Amino acid sequence: QVQPVESGGGSVQAGGSLRLSCTASASTYSSSCVAWFRQAPGKEREGVAAIYIAGAYTYYADSVKGRFTISQDNAKNTVYLQMNSLKPEDTAMYYCATRSGLCGWLYGADTFSSLAFRNWGQGTQVTVSS
Secondary structure, eight states, X not given: OOSOEEEOOEEEETTOOEEEEEEOOTTTGGGEEEEEEEXXXXXXXXEEEEEETTTTEEEEOTTTTTXXXXXXXXXXXXXXXXXXXXXXXXXXXXXXXXXXXXXXGGGTSOTTOGGGOOEEOOOEEEEEEO
């Protein structure tokens, strides 16, 4: 299994919290950059957060800094996205994606370039009501 598997989406009121999970392939996990993207209806896909597994280095889009936290559990080959203080504008399909090697910001490249990510999950829906 190469494709990551997401879970944890759902519906919540504004101000609430959700935690998304992304379980990646065991064979590539330890050398991967794992990122969360989201896409709302009628909008372009955007990067939300990324983590370089080997160093536990993290990176966030400005829109979620201070509200979202990306973390890892190496024993489970799983990356989490803890989302707090959710807003209606966070409503979207959330996707987990993986790529081998460094995350973009670690070598001066675009962290959230979709083309750099080889493996994508099916997505999990997050809906935030006002």
